[in-house]
Structures are given as structure tokens and as C-alpha cells.
Amino acid sequence: MNNGYIITMNIQDFIDNFASQFDDTDETVFTAETKFKQLDEWSSLTALSIIAMVDDEYDVIIKGNDIINSETIQDLFNVVEKQVH
Secondary structure, eight states, X not given: OOTTOOOOXXXXXXXXXXXXXXXXXXGGGOOTTOOGGGXXXXXXXXXXXXXXXXXXXXXXXXXXXXXXXXXXXXXXXHHHHHHHO
């Protein structure tokens, strides 16, 4: 929880946090334009890890539809950023 602190969003930090949810995918693969659902390691379990990471890091609850409707990491970042502000 942010306990009243303002959480600032930075795309590179978000990409780093996103990439940390993957065990076998090289971190250099991850950019704002990465189509994450096309990654070999992507699975429903990874999606749940992303949802948990967003909750832990940004105090934002995203839903499965937010992931379904996002094509790139930037798309998902934009969804989270809207809820942070």
C-alpha cells in the first residue's frame, strides 16, 4: 500500500518489474513495445504474477481483462498509470 505516498510511474521501472516475473526470458527482450503475450514463457500463471506485481509495486488492482486488452507492455503500463493518478 502507498499509505498516502504518491507513487510515480516510470516506464523503465515498470518494464524491469514486468521482466522480473519471467524466469527464462532474457531481460533484453523486454521493451515498451514488447508484445508480451507472444513470448514463449507467457502463460496464465505469468498473468497472475503480473497482476500480483502491479498490486505490490503500484498499489493498483488490475483485472484479467486489462491484460487481455493490452497488446504491449506500454499498453499495460498505461492502464496502471491511469489508476495510480
